Amino acid sequence: MEVDMAEKNKEIDQFKSDLERRQFESLPWVEKYRPKSINDLIAHDDIIATKSNTLPHLLFYGPPGTGKTSTIQAIARKLYGENYSRMVLELNASDDRGIDVVREQIKTFASSMFFFNSTVPYKLIILDEADSMTNIAQTALRRVIEKYTKTTRFCIVCNYVVKIIPALQSRCTRFRFKPLPDSATEERLKEILKIENVQIDEEGMKAVLFLGDGDMRKSLNILQSVSMSTNGLIGEEQIYKCTGNPSPTDFHMVLEWLFNEDFQTAFNNITDLKKKKGLSLTDIISYFPHFLMEMDDMPSILLCKALSHLSDIEFNLSNGASEKLQLGSLVGSFQILKDDIALHGNNK
Structure with a gap:
């Protein structure tokens, strides 16, 4: 009987092991290869070098996908080790964004005095996507940070630092995460x-x-x-x-039509390309700054005007404007740009 139970337990353990392996293998690569330790992180050496025994309140901001959340999680794992889950509270502020979260979850965790790691005399609260928090919640958080500084450190993570109220920014050491090289x-x-x-x-x-x-x-x-x-x-x-992005070859064709064809021909050619390749005007627009900035022969004043008009088109598209109408605006702006370039050359 004991042998049978031992065999059964062994089979259960093997099943659990196989299940965990399959679950890990099926994870999105983003989670599967998320850095687990500081040694796994790339770039941002100035942030990683921050001394853990003097960790201040932190504000991590910068573009998406640059390692903000992964960095603070790796630092926390180094600080707390096996006590990570007990000493760290992680909240996604895009879901938990109201003042009730500050009053209940954050304040309750910050005020508790249970420490499982005597070498680190404070706990850590990570507020991810904090730029989604309401101003009222941010204002309430300011007071909580002040009151529980002795026992708790806060790390505020966001993409847009301008959406964090100045009172919170002034209480944190700011680190900007730039796009990865x-x-x-x-x-x-x-x-x-x-x-x-x-x-x-x-x-x-x-x-x-x-x-x-x-x-x-x-x-x-x-x-x-x-x-x-x-x-x-x-x-x-x-x-x-x-x-579904336009290739460089496709985009160079668009530029060729815009600079060398009349309005109707350029409009029709770009419309046909969009249908054939399944492209959106937003995707095409996103390529322009990169290529226009490399055009050394374009006068600066005309480059500024072109980029300003492109930004208006992109803004209109993001607000649901007609793609056909905005494509007409794009082609028309380049017809005007061609005339301006010719006029600028004649005035030299």
């Missing part, structure tokens, strides 16, 4: 691709880095999506086709 991103992506047994050529990697634009989360999501829909070597064409 291509070299560091590429190195990490190659490590992950090797583990996943996925192959990509040089042009494909350049496409991922261009579309990711310093956002590790976006780069990983692109690679995982393409790897699931492509067998064999991943190239530039598969990257742009899977993500």
